[in-house]
Amino acid sequence: MPPTDVVLDLAAAYPEIGVLRAALARRxxxxxxQAIDAVPLDxxxxxxxxxxxxxxxxxxxxxxxxxxxxxxxxxxxxxxHLITIGWGIRTAARASDVSEEQxxxxxxxxxxxxxVLIEGxxxxxxxxxxxxxxxxxxxxxxxxxxxxxxxxxxxxAVDPHHLPAQRTLVEQLYPKWGGSWEEVHAFARDAMRAAPxxxxxxxxxxxxxxxxxxxxxxxxRDRSAAGAYLRTxxxxxxxxxxxxxxxxxxxxxxxxxxxxxxxxxxxxxWLMEDRAATAWPLRLLGDLATRYPWNQVHKDISATxxxxxxWALEGTA
Amino acid sequence: xxxxFEVDGIPALFTRTDGPTHAGLAFRVGFADEPLSRHGxxxxxxxxxxxxxxxxxxxxxxxxxxxxxxxxxxxxxxDVVAFLNGVCRTLQDLPLHRLxxxxxxxxxxxxxxxxxxxxxxxxNRHGARDFGIGGYGELGLPGITPDGLRRxxxxxxxxxNAALWVAxxxxxxxxxxxxxxxxxxxxxxASSALPARPAYITGPxxxxxxxxxxxxxxxxxxxxxxxxxAMFRSLRQESGxxxxxQTDYATRGDGSAIVAATADALPEKSGAVLGGxxxxxxxxxxxxxxxxxxxxxxxxxxxxxxxASRHGALLPDQxxxxxxxxxxxxxxELIAAARAVTPAQVQTIAAEAWADGLIMAxxxxxxxxxxxxxxxxxxxxxxxxxxxxxxxxxxVRLIVGQQGVSLAGGEDDYLTVMFDQCAAMLAFPxxxxxxxxxxxxxxxxxxxxxxxxxxxxxxxxxxxxxxLRVDMPARDPDEIPQPPSPDDDDDACCDDDCCDNxxxxxxxxxxxxxxxxxxxxCCDDDCCxxxCRDGDCCADDxxxxxxxxxLRGRLRRLRSR
Numbered sequence: 001m002p003p004t005d006v007v008l009d010l011a012a013a014y015p016e017i018g019v020l021r022a023a024l025a026r027r028x029x030x031x032x033x034q035a036i037d038a039v040p041l042d043x044x045x046x047x048x049x050x051x052x053x054x055x056x057x058x059x060x061x062x063x064x065x066x067x068x069x070x071x072x073x074x075x076x077x078x079x080x081h082l083i084t085i086g087w088g089i090r091t092a093a094r095a096s097d098v099s100e101e102q103x104x105x106x107x108x109x110x111x112x113x114x115x116v117l118i119e120g121x122x123x124x125x126x127x128x129x130x131x132x133x134x135x136x137x138x139x140x141x142x143x144x145x146x147x148x149x150x151x152x153x154x155x156x157a158v159d160p161h162h163l164p165a166q167r168t169l170v171e172q173l174y175p176k177w178g179g180s181w182e183e184v185h186a187f188a189r190d191a192m193r194a195a196p197x198x199x200x201x202x203x204x205x206x207x208x209x210x211x212x213x214x215x216x217x218x219x220x221r222d223r224s225a226a227g228a229y230l231r232t233x234x235x236x237x238x239x240x241x242x243x244x245x246x247x248x249x250x251x252x253x254x255x256x257x258x259x260x261x262x263x264x265x266x267x268x269x270w271l272m273e274d275r276a277a278t279a280w281p282l283r284l285l286g287d288l289a290t291r292y293p294w295n296q297v298h299k300d301i302s303a304t305x306x307x308x309x310x311w312a313l314e315g316t317a
Numbered sequence: 318x319x320x321x322f323e324v325d326g327i328p329a330l331f332t333r334t335d336g337p338t339h340a341g342l343a344f345r346v347g348f349a350d351e352p353l354s355r356h357g358x359x360x361x362x363x364x365x366x367x368x369x370x371x372x373x374x375x376x377x378x379x380x381x382x383x384x385x386x387x388x389x390x391x392x393x394x395x396d397v398v399a400f401l402n403g404v405c406r407t408l409q410d411l412p413l414h415r416l417x418x419x420x421x422x423x424x425x426x427x428x429x430x431x432x433x434x435x436x437x438x439x440x441n442r443h444g445a446r447d448f449g450i451g452g453y454g455e456l457g458l459p460g461i462t463p464d465g466l467r468r469x470x471x472x473x474x475x476x477x478n479a480a481l482w483v484a485x486x487x488x489x490x491x492x493x494x495x496x497x498x499x500x501x502x503x504x505x506x507a508s509s510a511l512p513a514r515p516a517y518i519t520g521p522x523x524x525x526x527x528x529x530x531x532x533x534x535x536x537x538x539x540x541x542x543x544x545x546x547a548m549f550r551s552l553r554q555e556s557g558x559x560x561x562x563q564t565d566y567a568t569r570g571d572g573s574a575i576v577a578a579t580a581d582a583l584p585e586k587s588g589a590v591l592g593g594x595x596x597x598x599x600x601x602x603x604x605x606x607x608x609x610x611x612x613x614x615x616x617x618x619x620x621x622x623x624x625a626s627r628h629g630a631l632l633p634d635q636x637x638x639x640x641x642x643x644x645x646x647x648x649x650e651l652i653a654a655a656r657a658v659t660p661a662q663v664q665t666i667a668a669e670a671w672a673d674g675l676i677m678a679x680x681x682x683x684x685x686x687x688x689x690x691x692x693x694x695x696x697x698x699x700x701x702x703x704x705x706x707x708x709x710x711x712x713v714r715l716i717v718g719q720q721g722v723s724l725a726g727g728e729d730d731y732l733t734v735m736f737d738q739c740a741a742m743l744a745f746p747x748x749x750x751x752x753x754x755x756x757x758x759x760x761x762x763x764x765x766x767x768x769x770x771x772x773x774x775x776x777x778x779x780x781x782x783x784x785l786r787v788d789m790p791a792r793d794p795d796e797i798p799q800p801p802s803p804d805d806d807d808d809a810c811c812d813d814d815c816c817d818n819x820x821x822x823x824x825x826x827x828x829x830x831x832x833x834x835x836x837x838x839c840c841d842d843d844c845c846x847x848x849c850r851d852g853d854c855c856a857d858d859x860x861x862x863x864x865x866x867x868l869r870g871r872l873r874r875l876r877s878r
Contacts, residue, residue, distance in 0.1 A: 107686070114686045121596060122603035141686045144588035150556050151592070 002309035003287035006302035010050065013259040013288050020047055024054050029064045029074065036073050043256040045129040045164040048073055052080035065116070072127035075120030080133045082113035083140060090140075110140045121154075128162050131155040135168040145179050148172040161195040163204075163257055170204055174211060184208045185238075192242050198253065202246030203261035205238055206268050210293045219271070219296045227271045239268055240277075247281050263290040270308045278312035318626075319635065319647050325494040329481040330636060330645070332629040338397045338485030339629055341389030342404060342494070345480075345640040346473035348451035349383040349505050353753060354741035354785045357423060357455030358469050359386050364419045365411045365466075366404050375400070383451050384504055384570055385637050394489035401481070405494045408474050413463050420458045427454055434526035434579060434677055441518050441692045442528070442675050444510035444757040445740035448569075456743065460787040475499020482636045484629020504570030504641050510693065510756050511675060517689035520677035522584040525594055527677065528577040529670035533568050533643075535654035536662035540670065541566035541576045542614045543606045543663055547597045548580060558582050558589045568634075570641025576670055587679035595687045598674075601667035608660045618655045622648060696733035696758055699723045705767040708800045715762060717773045722752060722760050734760045736780045746791045748774055752781070766798045 023031035086109025173179030375392030436452035443449030552559035582590035702718030721735035
């Protein structure tokens, strides 16, 4: 029997996130740093970003940064938090549905974030979290692909396979942000092949194809067209290669981004109607799932995930 | 080592060197002294003074700067004496029959030179006076008369306002520098046209330029050199964004100095060159330069000073100091000052420089995010008075008031020149006028496209002092705007129909399926080149489809019909 629960909380997959959130809630920066410093660099960046999504942190984090300007984690989290506030005002709506005033405020918040991050990057030129967050602000400020690549190079100089930054750069390379699908797929493929096997970097390839797919096909309306797209020979081969090098590799561990990688691969193989390939990541996931990309099919994510589990793990259609 | 002499009442600095004698006669006058309406007068005098020397066998030249104008030569002692004596003789009896020809030569020289990034920065930093004047073309030439020339000569080209430097085996005998009596003229104070700094203007794609006023100090000079090395490492070696990076340090007589930097880039890398430069400056002011780096730069600077001293090449700067009232430092003092510079001082200067910076961002590149405020490009007030709408329905009107003139587009969209703040008025034979205010903002009065402007022009003329008026040669007929014919297409050159992603204030749509379009809401001249007063659509690579729908753009469309 596949699990009936569909657990979407990140903290269920990454217990350290729960520890960080609790420490932030009681404004205990020492405990935050203990949690953040205990994990590898890629998880550290991810935790800083997740922590930054907690509400009303600006005053607290400014205070932390003010007391200790040598604290790169605090600088990165403050910058990320200011970006989050800005994005909350802008909303994820299409630009044509965002008012001029919203854009103005959005850019003002991103400017405040950059003010913090420019100083932070100057003081911590080798902190990949600071530069990763600056990739997000560059995206929001429309600074363009060249500037994003310059910032990414600063991350890569310290950690050549820094997945949190690679994900943001892939997003920057989308045509809507000034790049092209060729650049997206080339970067995702190269990053996946360059990274040590068993990491979650294969997810870059899967996500790039999901994004490309959803820009051309309304998945919620025409699931078979989506499947046909993903089964196109070149795309299919790339997806299997990426899966083999990540979730399918014997050294794959439940470290940073494993959850999203497993979830995205389950999604694409389900759309491709490859039952065995879908079952593998679904078993890894147990009762866990992520909103994205399942939300591309239906807003009731749990129902979609259960449907995929039933089909892949029990053989019911 | 310098020795001090006096020759015919003129202070002289001498350095003993091998080889031919190199000497210069300098005057404390330059562009910064000129009113815009007579801009070019010092340069014209420099040319006239050298004309009678013709094609001499020895090398000689003249140079006009912001604060100093000098004549220099290299050759045998006899050549040097003949040159300097000749210049002084000619200054007292200029070949005025050459006036018209030399004006033409200067106009040709200017066309060949064009405007540099430094010119644009100077104009935007200071406006149309003192240290901004050198950034303008020499548009005062047509108004310069023989009488005006003589007055300028009598005021500035005197014994009291001159200084001599000589590098060579010995002070050459036989110098007869007979110049009229006069006093040393103070260096003008630098005006600011920038209410907020750091500030930005927009320049061409693929080019970044920046400057900042800092205190005059050995640490500022070391900072400029450290900055160049940091830019080279970051922008060229690490990121491969830029090929040529350059910094410069120049002192001024008022105790300040200007640090300037430029970096080139491929147009598509413009965003990265700006981001990289901002980070280089941030690193120097927040983290500070590596002390070893500062030590290296100081050693290089000391070597450079010693080498320059051996060839007498410190003399022009020392003469500049002498004439502007700064202490004249000899080699040991200069080296001691450089050696005393600490990394902490360099960091302090970096912070000063950041705070005063004016950046010329490559076209199409955003820069507000890094803390830069746009330099003023329109006026904050509008005059009241008689209104002259543009014919043909363009939403532009000229307003002629008792205190000044305004061009008004829409709400808050004004260009105003107050009569008592007018730096120059160009008058064209066709009736067109162009008034330039001290703040650098200008108002074009074009009777051919304004209703009832025939009454406005004589009134405006009556309010402008004759000294500020420049009677220009006739314009090319294409440059005179004409009223629109009814079948002209009046469509704005862009709309936001196809801009579907984050196209907002200042954005260009650069996606493949949307090339050449931009958002109506964002289409002011934000990303157009700075000379967008001649605006229309900016069809540049770095800024596809961007156009000026602001006042300047509308004026341009009016003009280009």
